[in-house]
Amino acid sequence: MPGNNNSKSQVLVDMTEKKARYEKLVHVYHSELYRFAYWLCRDPNIAEDLVQETFLRAWRALDSLLDQKAAKPWLLTILRRENARRFERKQFDYSDVDNDTLVDDKHVTLDDEVEQTIVQRQIAKLPDEYKEPLLLQVVMGCSGEEIANILDLNKNTVMTRLFRARNQLKEALSRDDEQLKGASK
Amino acid sequence: MDDLEFRRRVIAQPHNEDQDIVDFAKQDPEHQKFIEQMQELDDSLNQALDIPVPKGLADRILTNTPEYNDDHSAPDNANLESEAVEDNVINAQSRFKLGGAPLAMAASLFVAIGAFFFTSNEHNVAYGAGEHALTHVYHEINSLEKSTEISLQTVNEKFAELGGKLDELPGKVTYLMFCDFKGQRGLHLVFESDYGPMTVFIVPSKAQSFGIGDSDFSDQRFAGHIDRGPDADTILVASLGAPVDQYTNRINSAIRWLH
Structure with a gap:
């Protein structure tokens, strides 16, 4: 019952667990997802937006991810859907026609x-x-x-x-x- | 397994360790060599795709997840939130929040640049082309702070798409980009000189993007020169006080057009 002390503390425990799972997902997968997103759209800002949106949606739907091992394909599916949505929205023209980011700080x-x-x-x-x-x-x-x-x-x-x-x-x-x-x- | 199947599977998956592939490779040193070649190709793909990830990205993702930072998310809201997952309005709002600060900064920068040109009306600033060039330099002001060298070969690979070639450049190239100059695609590059970083725009002149205004222009920080050639306009923008003409001449004599 809502308002009941036990169920309230259970909710808090669940929330703490959910947060821990989420943090782990973010730390483990954000780099690879960013790189994947970057090579899909070849724009560092759009890539970062895509990864952010992917994790926002992942947070909201985290309860549906039952097997942690399935996290990678699950996140990739969300990211690909987000990328497809991008084309449904209005497309802006960027002034840099070919946004070739040259790889640096790798010596x-x-x-x-x-x-x-x-x-x-x-x-x-x-x-x-x-x-x-x-x-x-x-x-x-x-x-x-x-x-x-x-x-x-x-x-x-x-x-x-x-x-x-x-x-x-x-x-x-x-x-x-x-x-x-x-x-x- | 025959040779064809072996090759197809190794090319599709160079790090394939299936037993039948391993056994087949053992039969012939050529097969082994082929696997090594394909793994080498894969290494170069890996290196090329391994771009740096923005610093602090993981923390930003966590900070920008509203419910994650909200300690009071009541269970009553749960249904509402899960409904919102498919709602693009939420999506648009978070996007706006993310893009707000840089957008505001960019907007204020443009206002500042606009205000500058407006107020310096009486100070001999060339209008049209010079203004256009300076605005572009300010717009990508970070381009002047790069230090990683870009080879002449890479510059020429890009320049070739516009039909040109550079024999040399007066200094180390640190920035290279195709840019849009009033609808005309041109090359934007920055090189290091004894007088600090200099910007060069090479814009094919069909569209006459730099057709109006004085050839020499300046503001409090930069001075520049526009050379309107038969094939392209070459614009040099350097720090105030640098020998602009000397550098413009050097660049122009290094440009070859491939007709």
Whole structure:
């Protein structure tokens, strides 16, 4: 009964437990989700908004997450839905046409940096249907089954798309490599 | 398993440790080498995708979760809250709250810049093009504080999309971006010089984005020069007192157009 002391203290205990679960989720998954979101939208501000919205919704629906092990695909499903919602809202034009954020504070050598930029560009060029499974695999460390669940595809389709994604990258990067060698001659 | 299946599975999952893959790879050093090559590719993908995460993001997420910070959430509200989950109004409000401060700052910055140009009417500030260039520099003022070097190769990869190439630049490039200049896509870069960071805009001149106004312009902080070429307008913005013409000439003689 509401107002009853016992049920009130039980509610407080539940709330404390819920908060602890939530904190853990945020600390464990925010970095990976941010990176995934960033590569989906290629804008640091939108990526941060997406991650924030994802966790807001996760907090409100936390009781429906029964198995903590299922947290990653669950959060990814929320984030993908949020990203899709973004396109339903009004789209604004940003003044930076290509928002290429160059990776810094990693103390990479110049060659590495050039290579990274080339790789980033080639990944961005992939069609979404290939890019998303690849990001889920490489950034989020998802297995084939997990990717299949998140994207609502069968596992064979996921494997084919992963194969095509890497194959395209492999070819594009070796082309870039030849061009670089050609340019330096 | 045949060679084709092996390759397909390794490419799809380079870190695949299925027993049949491992056994197949053992039969032939070429297979083993192929796995290593694909894992190497994966390492470079990993590195390229491993962008830095904004500092304090986890704390911000927790702070911005209203109910998490509310110690008095009564159970009576539970139904109401769960209904609100699918309600975009809540969503829009939280978005507004997040975006409010930066938006206000950006707005006040624009007002300040606007006020500056309005009030300095009598102080020989070039209107049109110069104002446009300066506004852009102030708009991305953080671009002057970068220090990580961007190679000429990277600059040229971008510049090639506009049909140009730079043989050299007078200093280390620290900022590189495509920007929109009144609807015309141009290159925005910053390089280090003996006179502090200098900004260069290279904007294809078809749209005549920098068509009006004096070639030289300045305010209390920056001085600049616009060179209107047949292919593009080149705009240099430097700290007041820097030899702008000298640097403009150097840049212009380094630009090649690929027709």
